[in-house]
Amino acid sequence: MDTFVQQLINGLNVGAIYALIALGYTMVYGILRLINFAHGDVYMVGAFAGFYIALYVGFAAGPSWMALAVVLVGAMIIAALVGMVIERFAYRPVRKYSRMTTLIMAIGVSLLIENLFVAQIGATPRAFPDFLGSQSQAPYRLFGNAAISKAQIVIFLVSIALMLLLQWVVFKTKVGTAMRAVSFNLNSAKLMGINTDAIISLTFAIGSALAAAGGVLTAQYNPNIDPLMGILTGLKAFVAAVLGGIGNIPGAVLGGLLIGAAETFVVGYGQHIGIASTYRDAVAFAILILVLLLRPSGLLGSTVQEKV
Amino acid sequence: MKRTLLALLLITTLFASFACERRNGGSGTNATDGSGEIIVGYYGDLTGRTASFGTSTKNGVEMAADEINKAGGVMGRPVRVIVEDDQGEPNKAATVVSKLVNQDKVHAVLGEVASSNSLAAAPKAQEARVPMISPSSTNPNVTQVGDYIFRVCFIDPFQGDVMAKFAAKNLNAKRAAILYDFNADYSRGLREFFTRSFKGLGGEIVAEQSYTQGDRDFSGQLTQIRAANPDVIYVPGYYGEVGVISNQSKQLGIKAPLLGGDGWDSPQLWELGGASLDGNYISNHYSVDDPSPAIQKFVADYKARYNILPDALAALGYDSMKVLADAITRAGGTDSVKLREAIAQTKNYAGVTGSISIDKDRNAVKPAVVLKLVWDAAAKAGKFNYDTTIYPEGMTPPATTSAGSPAPAGAASPAAATSPASGSGTNR
Amino acid sequence: MPTFVKRILGLVIVVGVLVAVNGWASRDGLFGFGLPYYYAELLSLTGISIILAVSLNLITGFTGQFSIGHAGFMAVGAYSSVFLTVYFSQPVEVWLTGLVGATVAQALVFLGIILFGALIAALAGLVVGIPSLRLRGDYLAIVTLGFAEIIRIIILNIDRVGGATGFRGAVSPWEGRAIIPQYANFLWIGGFAVITIVVVYNIVRSDVGRALISIREDELAAEAMGINTTRYKVLAFVISSAFAGIAGSLFGHYRQFLHTNDFQFIRSIEIIIMIVLGGMGSITGAVLGAIVITILPELLRQLPGNLIHYRLVIYSALLIVIMLTRPQGVMGAREFGIPWLKRSQKQPEGDKPAGEKGVPIAQSQEVRK
Missing domain, CATH: 1.20.5 (Single alpha-helices involved in coiled-coils or other helix-helix interfaces)
Structure with a gap:
């Protein structure tokens, strides 16, 4: 039982990070019908932004809430700028072209970010400083062997707070209303006097900032960061967005948590049903194919008819 | 029409760079073996996923070549290293070795780290009868490709065996869990031979879990391992993941020590794992903290040159170049047949990674050291403390056989030349 | 004549x-x-790239369905065919040698093996294509990517094909061949490259091809015209996968060594760059793209300095620049070069650049005699 609870905590912990990244995918897809392949790399850029902020400001590893807050907010701002630059200079010029063009563009941007990082700083993993001190501290015991570490608690709390904040922005503010209008119909929104370019730009900024938060938070638990860390995580987060219903914000959160939990349970209990832990990375893709077969609109998404 | 001409011109230019060469029949060995510079090809992953391994090895090779040149070259002939990047893909590895042996006419090839890349590329060197020395491909199959293929590192069976013996005899472990890198041939090899050997010594494998390189979350695997309650956890992976694994195992409250192999050896390990690494053990070729002058000189020179401490791969790259130079001297030139013979006869070569002898299967036979990882909380730094030396079967410890004080025979075994300063560890 | x-x-x-x-x-x-060995090797690898690029162009360039898992189908073809060669082909080859002599026997066996690889890859294409091709095109991109990844993980789990060490031959020597025989040479690779080009050319010029192009231009309109779009998309996808499988078998029997690291995501991207560079919807463009992308990195090696380290940066920047300036690819949908290819393809508008929508195929039909 304690093992089960422990695996649930582990799974939801990974899932919270997927959820933060999936939000960016789902928001961008909702507005532009674009799979932003570079989003996983923005997550990586966020983690490295945090790393270099800590390096240049001179925060050493060691428990410090201040350092964590500064690094987190700084990384989110930098990633938001990166997201806006990508949108402005790569996606906006090709927005009028076919879907395939934008998709190839997205892949090009993703590869460019990864390879620039590899060429400039090398593929060697870096160690992100531990600002919680949880890595040398015993975890909090719940019952039996089940325990939760400080980093895991912080990941849960910060991601929940960010998700609630996003929900508030999207549903309670004027900007959020504009975002929803643009995602509903870009041209009508433009006719209603909404500055759609600004709204799209803002959407990229918010999505990128959330991904960066995911990058910094995950680095508090897994200090290993490298330029290619965004590829697989980004893909799984995308699957999470599809599972929840792409374009649907609560769906992305639900999808992220489910994918995280599913992966961890495959590691934990897969061998009982004949799936070795070696298949962990295949789980997300298998789920994707199943969702597409059974319910292409995702768990919470509504079926949208293709417009003529 | 203009465009057609342009395209045709482009294609012709491409083909124009393909010169014809006269087939001299038989093998494509290089003719020059008398004088001139000695050309050595190095191939490795410099831009792919495992670029850090390839770069370390390259640094070691280049440093050794520079040292040789500063000392006047090999028999007065300077050494030139041609470096090629294979991006960590076996197909590219085969292509670049084909280029090195057929186009650049190198006298010998050094590389690769990953066994799969060596396996793909070795046939090219073998076909052209150019000796190839792999610094760190540990899969037994690599040298079976042909009689021109050598290595200067352990093979998987030996290293897996070493850790199993250490766990069973020195740590009195009965129950072991394994967490291995599913995608890495090296890790799978060590797992296989550790399991075989540990079971042979009466132990039991209570849990086995895997991950793949690049994974960041290991808590699922570690939770299952924790539930199995092992005495030791064998993690034969590379330092990037191992640092995090060690970290997360402590965050899950796991007390059993982790055991690893030479893949752990890197300064990065301490940055990633920090205090959580304290009390773990690894098998390795040498220890950067080994006080023997040869090793300390290597470590200091490397640090001065690259501003980073050398890892095991750098040391192996360095040794592979030095072993090659030594063989060229003994062969009296770079004639490929004689050179092959000379490499095969390498005996007790005192490298930084231990005393290297090449056996009949063209593998290096050398002792392994077991190091204990110790974290100094005050200095916020960790180090590898020498614990014990384990010799391969058929190789007797130099001089006296009394455990604890292996006296080096001549300069034969610097790795074994330990001093009491680094502590004697937990010999029980 | x-x-x-x-x-x-x-x-x-x-x-x-x-x-x-x-x-x-x-x-x-x-x-x-003779050609220096290194160049000879590049020549063969270029041939394999041509098969891959031209076949991917059928689904991506002509049908407008974006697949980024071509390397996965190549892996399916490579591993299934080499598996057959290593574990089952020897007795058949021995038996045939007794009947028709060694050379012919080997050729027949290899032909059978290639067809087997193509068949398995086509089946894989069918399995992936049916669910994902019912949906919008961008899902296909992500599903093909996921599928290629799953394939890789499954192969890594099969120890009989080498697992993480790589596949050189039978694991235990008595089970089959210890080393994969080098069946493929330039004759086979070049021959299949020509076959691929001819087959794709003929498909595109047939009524099936017109249906495919109509799907690319406007799927809803095509559907309204009575074209069963899903059926045609799956058909194109299966054919494309089969050729990727052929490329895989040729690769495996040329290299004599298989490892999943050669079939990663980046390999699929490389094939996409080939057709983007050449022009989506242009067969000759795809051929040119395949030649350039296979040979360029090797030429970069000759240059001094660290330029080769920036190979992938150059690739991705190239991709972005092409998309910004010529989203339809450098050649667009036009064919070029070899005059006899051009004659049947003469465009009334002369050299006017083809638009995003591609060349109207119906017009080129009339000129053909």
């Missing part, structure tokens, strides 16, 4: 050229002269 005479003449010339180049690139050389 009657058409069939022209065709036979063309066939004779192509076979003649292939045999000559094969001799030139072989170990013995042609009349004592």
